Amino acid sequence: MTIVRLGYVAMSMELKNASPSKTMTFSQFQKIDDRDAALRKLEKISLENLHNTLRLLKHNAASDIHFYRLTSRLIPLANHEELLDWDYMKPLKEMLVEIGNYAKKHKIRIDFHPDHFVLINSPKEHIFKNSIRTLKLHYLLLKGMGIDAAHRCVMHVGGNYDETEKSLERFVDNWMDVPRAIQKMIMLENDDTSFTLEETLYLCEKLDIPLVFDYHHHLAHHHNENWQDHWDRVLNTWRNSPLPIKMHISSPKSEKEFRHHSDYVDMSMFFDFLKEIKGSTPQIDCMIEAKMKDEALFKLMEEIKQRKDVEVIDGSSFHLI
Template sequence: MTYHYKILDAIGIADSSYINIHVGGAYGNKEKAIERFHENIKKLPTHIKKQMTLENDDKTYTTAETLSICQKENIPFVFDYHHHMANLCEEPLEELLPAIFETWSHTNISPKVHISSPRSEKEFRAHAEYIDLEFIKPFLHIAKKHNHNFDIMIESKQKDLALFQLIDELSAIRGIKRISGAMLQW
């Protein structure tokens, strides 16, 4: 974390950027691993902890577990929809999303959401070349109900081409308005 912070500081963006990490492994006992995470996070210098975000992962820590850690540590939660679908929790996303967005309330920026699509059913965790609109539509409908601005970060093999394709597909949906570039209003 210190190394990453120093890089951000060296290029002059430490105070306006975030270091996004996953909680980590369970090492045979998830509850003890979470306790160690909380203990270790307290060892971080305040200026570094202030720049970190946590992201749910596709195998170990669910959306609900990551949210609980973020709430306890006052860390913004970068929600990853693809990871959520690969590692579902009992709590419905409709109930979790407002609390996820709330973890960003002490910052001056919009919540961040990662989207990607599975490469295939067999390789569900792997990222596809482009974003499958049908895969992310359920998330978009849930998010719309909460009427909260947020930024989407695309994780796909085709990077900008995937972004342009997704923006074109989304802006063709009735009720979605392209404001400028990649900014949409629904």
């Protein structure tokens, strides 16, 4: 039997005043005459984001949710070129340790998904360097939490730049300049416009990177590829990972807006996938990318409980039987 665990992204629709992504723009920062006071304000916002992250983890533990994506916006302006002298980790140390200890105690798998401007295959050196700086921030946050950073950061391949093969090879070339600790942190996912499952697998197999299969993206962009033909290859990319295989699940907003995520998950679409992979892996962790966040997870689980081909384990997990 295969165990399926569901997770959600960053925000809760149930917890009030619990945003982990509160921010400050650089223009707001500049309006504070005293630079030290401005930095203290940034630290206060960052600590509030971390405090709300801990609240979200407690909400997850109470709801039997074992998989959660941290927001990449925990520390506003952390990598701004005018603030590179700011030691943002020092004032956050205690809170990060508390978050990491809680996640480990309650066995909650946590990871990140940096924003789309993180481009390892960019032909522009300054974009590549900024991308590495952003990835280093994610690494330092995980290290500060005491979490093994291996395969905790999922990314897209990057820009296509109207030349797929060259863009893939540029990723390989630039990968050689990525620090080893950050390389170990990375997972890659197929996207909905630029790089298909097979193209992403090329990189994952060549560079020993786990592939996070996004089923919705595949349906939107596949060049007539049959994903089932590649599933064993996807599984094999996880052979050296300490974590269970991971995938993304979402549903189209509409036929017209097929690439956009819906508020909730279409259960029949999800089980079209699960029926194909049942028994191929002992466990699969499925990150729900739906507008209604944890509410989408709760709704999906209520629908799943009515099925005859599952055995419910708890509030977010079930066996395929």
